[in-house]
Amino acid sequence: MQEISGRRSNRERTEETRASLLSAARTLFIEKGYADTGTPEIVKAANVTRGALYHHYRDKEDLFRAVVEREATAVSADIERRAGTAANPLDALTAGSIAYFDAMAVQGRARLLLLDGPAVLGPEEMSRIDRETGGGSLLDGLAALLGRAPDLEMRALADLLSAAFDRAALAISRGARRDDYESAMEKLLKTLAISEAR
Template sequence: MRSNRERTESTRRALLQAARSLFVLKGYGGTSTPEIATAAAITRGALYHHFSDKQDLFRQVLEAEAAAVRDDILAAARPGLSAQAALIAGAEAYLHSMTMPGRTRLLLIEGPATLGAEQALAIDQANAGSTLREGLVEALGMKDVDCDALARLLSAAFDRAALEIDAGADAVEVENAMVWLLRKSLA
């Protein structure tokens, strides 16, 4: 017999998984809440019990995706690595993590289009963006560069690289170019 908490978590998980699949397949605009509820095998009322609206559900899907990317970066940039080695390991982990089917579309296309650039950027800054900034601060120390500005520029380059890979570019070539760019930024 499952507790109320276990049932609640199971329902939330089912909704998030169903919503993610549909948002990847059809985009935010092409997905309806009745479709999500049906795919999750729950009622629309239950959906609205857990999420205030479709945009709230979408935001939480994005937050989960962004957190998964951050976790992959942190796992790769393990303690004991030099700051530069950790940044490079994190860069490679970011690009690899973004190859999860649908992730690039959700985080880099649907997210900004649905939530707006400011909210999508805030989600990134709370996750992968913060790991990049922190790594740059540690690696560059007191060099004569604004680490916040550099982090934003490199983040945009990483996002563009993920889009290139998603569009069919050679992943190894793109990753090599990004690692080269990162090394040059740290020199």
Template structure:
């Protein structure tokens, strides 16, 4: 029994150190940008050794990828929470729109996910993370609204809508009228649903 308790404690410490590295890196990536942030700064902020960093992450890029995935998962979680009690697909699409835009107002998130992420990791890597996290919710919402599995047309609409959502988040972050973007995006979703019914 003592051994199991020790193993859990070691696992907890390992996870805590990993989480601490991700949190420290996130703060620095937001403050300075990916390119200007060094690994010595990250380990100093996290109060760990360089060896600890490289035990958990292969390099700065893999740590950045973990930060991006964590941010994307938070956005997906916000959308899922907002839509879980919706009674129909249209309501869920509208609630998901609001949840996405609200989630993207977290300090630094727009920069991480929409500017530095694609620049540092490349579009292909970002697309994979997006499909597995927040971006996947768009396909789920459209297929629920249409009552059929995702085909090429639905996938194309989801991809283009995701780009529009990202642009809206960037514009809102730059001072754009959030309420206006919410209306426009919801109209675009309704039009996409109608187009896919035709």
């Protein structure tokens, strides 16, 4: 049964409310930081009631988690889109590297995912979010590059490489030359491929 034109369904209203809250919260978390952002500001910026906020999210931290998850999902989608068309594993990892830096160049994203996210949610929760939003694609890419199934050593290598990507993204967000980090990452990936081929 079709809805009457001009009337929104409950689902549409729910999605609009959530989108408004996420958008307003993202803006304020970036501008002021998590600690200095209050829920009254968020509901005012989102143009919703305080009850609407607590209907959708348990508290400010839960809303922050949703913002972080949305950002992490967007980063993962950008990487998958770009790396998925590569001809070989090294090209895929290189394309994914460039896509990661592009995605992390979105205003405020480095702060949300690399500074405030770990500080507010903790490293374990950030690791869970990373795993659930595509963090396994780096491990899969390394497995393809190195030609073997993921093992504990490769998981450790993926963690180290992920940390290197994050450190580079933070440096770039603070004004470091992106070309230098892209070049360094490409050399690192090539070195991994060469060393495994020996």
